[in-house]
Amino acid sequence: MFAMADKPIGRILISNDDGIDAAGIGVLREIASHLSDDVWVIAPSENRSGASRSITLRRDVVIEEMATKTYRCSGTPSDCIIFGMTQVLDFQPNLVLTGINQGMNVADDILYSGTVAGAMEASLLGVPAIALSQRYGRDDPIDYAASRLYGPKVISHILDMGIPQRTVMNVNFPKTNPTEIKGMKAAYLDRHKLGDVIISGESPNHFRLGPLHSDPKTSPGSDRAVLNDGWISLTPLMMDVTSHQILEQVPLLDFSASKPT
Secondary structure, three states, X not given: OOOOOOOOOOOEEEEOOOOOOOHHHHHHHHHHHOOOOOEEEEEEOOOOOOOOXXXXXXXXXXXXXXXXXXXXXXXXXXXXXXXXXXXXXXXOOOEEEEEEEEOOOOHHHHHOOHHHHHXXXXXXXXXXXXXXXXXXXXXXXXXXXXXXXXXXXXXXXXXXXXXXXXXXXXXXXXXXXXXXXXXXXXXXXXXOEEEEEEEEOOOOOOEEEEEEEEOOOOOOOEHHHHHHOOOEEEEEEEOOOOOHHHHOOOOXXXXXXXXXX
């Protein structure tokens, strides 16, 4: 399946991992409204950042209608897509958009991201999907100006290009002044995780994760490098995580010759 922008987009389904009350999902709904008059939202009832592709098993998932075409889900971002498509919508959307995440989803982070995970779930179900995130400084307030300004154009450009099956388009907007953004550039995933900061809780044996200990160096052409240079980054992510290069090099281990007679 390919989504093409030269045809009407039709129905758009939106989700995120920051929760139904997050500012970013409101911005994404504004963007989607420029592209379709049939926009639906289903998002976690609370912040589910870092949920990755987890799903809820062995307990109920609660779906509640909050407003017209707007629902909250007690589960994870993946749950939102699964139950949204099967229990809320009467037919599948033509496009799924997730985000806009509060903070970038780049490099090693995409393996933790619920924003990316929601888009992946849609892709698995045969619906073209784009994950969108807005970078900001750790000590700065989040500003979605770049996303607002360029979001519709970026989404339309990706749809013009086409989204292959089982592929998610991962978009990150830089924190650069919107008027200084150069455009959008394709980039590969950087490597940046060096470790985690562990924070002690208020009680014995209680801990929580603090900020990621990240390598300040970026690789040329990577998503972080592209963002640093004032570009919107676009990274196609495949659902097939097989290392085909290694697969072709693995020798056959054949037990038939050593079987007892």
